[in-house]
Amino acid sequence: MKKFVSMILALVLTMVFASSAFAASVPTIGIAQYGEHASLDNCREGFLQGLTDAGLTEGKDYEIVYQNAGFDDAIATQIAQGFSAQNVAIMCAIATPCATACFAAAEDKDIPVIFTAITDPVQAHLDEGNITGTSDKLPVEAQLDLIRKLQPEAKTIGILYTTSEPNSVSAIAEYKEKAGDYGFEIVDIGVTAQSEVTQATDTLIGKKVDCISNLTDNNVVGVLPSILEKTDEAGIPVYGSEVEQVKLGCVASAGIDYFELGRQTGAMAAKVLTGEASAYDMDYETISEYGIYVNYDALTAKGIELPADVAEKAIDALAE
Amino acid sequence: MLELKNITKVYDPGTVTETTLFKNFNLTVQDGQFVSVVGSNGSGKTSLLNIICGSLPVEGGSVSIGGRNITKVKEFRRHTRIGRVYQNPSMGTCPSLTILENLSLADNKGKPFGLTPAVNRKRVEKYRAQLADLKLGLEDKLHVKMGSLSGGQRQAVAMVMVTMSPLDFLILDEHTAALDPRTAEIIMQLTGRIIAEKKLTAIMVTHNLRYAIEYGERLLMMDRGGIVLDLAGEEKQKACVDDVLEVFNQISIECGN
Amino acid sequence: MDVFLDTCISTLTQGLIYALLSCGIYITYKILDFPDLTVDGSFPLGAAVTAVLLTRGVNPWLTLAVAMAVGAAAGLTTGLIHVRLKVRDLLAGIITMTALFSINLQIAGSNLNVERAMKTIFTSKLAMGLMGSSTLMLRKLVISAALVLVVKLLLDLYFRTKNGLLLRAVGDNDNVVTSLARDKGSVKILGLVIANALVALCGAVVCHEQRSFSATMGTGQMVFGLAAVIIGSTLFRRLGFVKGTTAAIVGSIVYKACIQLAITAGLPANLLKLITAALFLVILVAGSTKGRSKARA
Incomplete structure (x- = not known):
């Protein structure tokens, strides 16, 4: 029993010590990121850049506390509540589960929440209240247009997605709605877990799709290299949904640059921090500018040539 | 009255290890009779008990108690009127419940297990008296967890639990085999006393020939799924350990043991 | 100290809520x-049903009852599969x-x-009537503690x-339950029903x-639940009078406190889970050596 008491005491003391470390005089921005993931990391780096671009200096105008939930909802909850306890000035939530947790934890103290990397803030009820941010909704039409230009003969586009990710489900719906306009047919296969993705890839290849287009689906993107291994063998080009995927070996993407998205978010946070605007009044923003990222190596391997108008705008993903 | 008629029991039917234990096995035990069963390992003693209790299905034949055919009745339902004490002392009681809780459970056998308090305060004195009868000092340990008692103490409590509610049939499955000689003696005396007091019909399987001779009105010796010796009444009273041992050795030699 | 106090309150709230599980x-x-993996499904089941009912504006307290009912059904399913269809417990x-x-x-x-805009148990009329003037954080603590x-x-x-004692007996030695002329399978199913109702409530x-x-x-x-139960029972190993439920609740709070501490x-x-695993191991080993030295003495 003595051991137990001393253990609890040690716990409490460490907690006091650790929490007092955050009692900074400058306002704190708590960044809650759902997990380690190239796109999400880019979001965070862009966010910090956005703050700097607004003329704010870390250490003088704000302090950053960064926490990562390791893709665990329960931990996201505890991170958000920790931020609330520390009375952070702003919570920056990267990805939907973190935004949900932050929004719930911030309710009491009315702390503004700035989110990013959420596809549909309205569906997630994260559009009203002391909350705003940026959406990473896919530019579906731009992607369809790009595929049509790169593969004039293609008829079918295969898409893999996780049935439980609302972002993916709504993106699939949009793809299906608009595919006809570009003369495509969508072949979609839903999975429930990451382990099912490679099997689903085989099925898509078996169905002889002309190409595969990715969403921002965490499960699917997480095992992209193994998907590409299979599609390269079968000679099927894969289109990414953002620049990181093109770097990994997708042929091209009309996609969001998450760094840019983060920067836009950082600018919004700066306005809230300086009191220029309130998160209550600001509507969430989508990125209007998207880039066309290409991987020349992958294009050559698949025998795809860039039409002149695309080549003009294209950014070499590997050159960055 | 217990009746086993034309019982057939085959282990692993349809496989290479298929072995037939019983073929047209018959046994009748009269009400109030105390039968001891001896026999070498694999002679079918425990299988016999399992068939009576329903924990072992049979391939043919019928089991009936009091004229009622129970061959197809599930094990737990047969236990409504059958009590069984096992060789392993930890089989008959719940180790993490107290003696009082164990006794309360047994006391409620045959009644509904509803949402009323498990321990009936008014019955505690009765339990205490029953434990005092055992002369093991357990009457002061009502709130002690069963698991901290010795094997002999547990077996004694198991005996009390099993015989708490009215029974048609008591089954003792080598219930003294795991105990030291002194404790075995105590449990055996207790067994004899309870069976006599409650006038129970009982079958006791044992490896101890002396117990088989001393206790009970009838003695069975089993070998390879058959009864090779069946002594009752005066014959049984005249029998001594040496006689029985002789038969026992004979069948053992035949078996090549 | 405010930061500390707030952290304690929110951590305690998390620990208490998950104590239901x-x-x-x-x-x-x-x-x-019974290693019951139904939990990973019945926990979100309770949440799914609740989310749907809440968005439809159903009385928040009623959602708890409905969640428990569907959780019970999930437990019943596992129980029937295990007992009646004789599928192994884990499977x-x-x-x-x-x-x-x-x-x-x-x-x-x-x-x-x-x-x-939708009312939850923490913003329901009852909660607001009793303690509307206090902060949401405090309301969450008090209501989860009360639950x-x-x-x-x-x-x-x-x-x-009697029924509860039979349940305890079946896990302890199901042979005794058979001896009492009770179907041990039904008792196990009942246990799974109660357990999963609680998990869905959580x-x-x-x-x-x-x-x-x-x-x-x-x-x-x-895995969380197992860790909480084992942490709790190990901490109170020597205190016989502490009830198992209390140990499970304290285990949950300690677990969540450790996570909060790490955060x-x-x-x-990315290291959180590793640290949790290490902590788990330390508590287990510390607990079992205690037990062993006691057994030797």
Whole structure:
């Protein structure tokens, strides 16, 4: 029993010590990121850049506390509540589960929440209240247009997605709605877990799709290299949904640059921090500018040539 | 009255290890009779008990108690009127419940297990008296967890639990085999006393020939799924350990043991 | 000190809410000795049903009852698969859990968030009437504490009834239950029903608290619950009078406090699970050496 008491005491003391470390005089921005993931990391780096671009200096105008939930909802909850306890000035939530947790934890103290990397803030009820941010909704039409230009003969586009990710489900719906306009047919296969993705890839290849287009689906993107291994063998080009995927070996993407998205978010946070605007009044923003990222190596391997108008705008993903 | 008629029991039917234990096995035990069963390992003693209790299905034949055919009745339902004490002392009681809780459970056998308090305060004195009868000092340990008692103490409590509610049939499955000689003696005396007091019909399987001779009105010796010796009444009273041992050795030699 | 106090309150609240789940696991793991993986499915099931009902404006307290009912049904399913179809315990749980993943998505459509305008148990008329002037954080603490207390007391009472004693007996030595002419299978099923009702209740409260359901929220909950129960029982190993339910509740709080500590100390999240595993191991080993030295003495 003595051991137990001393253990609890040690716990409490460490907690006091650790929490007092955050009692900074400058306002704190708590960044809650759902997990380690190239796109999400880019979001965070862009966010910090956005703050700097607004003329704010870390250490003088704000302090950053960064926490990562390791893709665990329960931990996201505890991170958000920790931020609330520390009375952070702003919570920056990267990805939907973190935004949900932050929004719930911030309710009491009315702390503004700035989110990013959420596809549909309205569906997630994260559009009203002391909350705003940026959406990473896919530019579906731009992607369809790009595929049509790169593969004039293609008829079918295969898409893999996780049935439980609302972002993916709504993106699939949009793809299906608009595919006809570009003369495509969508072949979609839903999975429930990451382990099912490679099997689903085989099925898509078996169905002889002309190409595969990715969403921002965490499960699917997480095992992209193994998907590409299979599609390269079968000679099927894969289109990414953002620049990181093109770097990994997708042929091209009309996609969001998450760094840019983060920067836009950082600018919004700066306005809230300086009191220029309130998160209550600001509507969430989508990125209007998207880039066309290409991987020349992958294009050559698949025998795809860039039409002149695309080549003009294209950014070499590997050159960055 | 217990009746086993034309019982057939085959282990692993349809496989290479298929072995037939019983073929047209018959046994009748009269009400109030105390039968001891001896026999070498694999002679079918425990299988016999399992068939009576329903924990072992049979391939043919019928089991009936009091004229009622129970061959197809599930094990737990047969236990409504059958009590069984096992060789392993930890089989008959719940180790993490107290003696009082164990006794309360047994006391409620045959009644509904509803949402009323498990321990009936008014019955505690009765339990205490029953434990005092055992002369093991357990009457002061009502709130002690069963698991901290010795094997002999547990077996004694198991005996009390099993015989708490009215029974048609008591089954003792080598219930003294795991105990030291002194404790075995105590449990055996207790067994004899309870069976006599409650006038129970009982079958006791044992490896101890002396117990088989001393206790009970009838003695069975089993070998390879058959009864090779069946002594009752005066014959049984005249029998001594040496006689029985002789038969026992004979069948053992035949078996090549 | 405010920061510290707030952190303590929110951590305690999390620990208490999840204690509903650890109490459920206490029944399956400690009492029934049944490794019940249904939990990873019945936890989000409770949340899914609650999220759907809350978005429709159903009375928040009623959602808790409905969640418990569907959780009970999940437990019943696992029980029937295990007892009647004779599928091994672990597999029976896995089967129900897997089926529930799809069922949860069928119920909720997809991940579902509940808008702020909708009342939860923490903003319900009853909560506001009793303590509307206090902060939401405090309301969450008091209401979850009250819920856990009610569940704990009811469970403790139940374990002292004839039916409860039979349940304890079946996990301890199911042979005794057969000897009592009771069907041990039915008693096991009953235990699974109660346990999963509690787990779904926990999912429901989490949904009220977070205003969201996500299909993957159940992942790892069984492991959490096991850890909480084992931490609790190890801490109180020497104190015989501490009830198992109390140990499960304290275990849940200690677990969540450790996570909060790791977060506050700024440990990288990718290492959190490793640290949790290490902590788990330390407590287990410390607990068992205690037991061993006692046995030797």
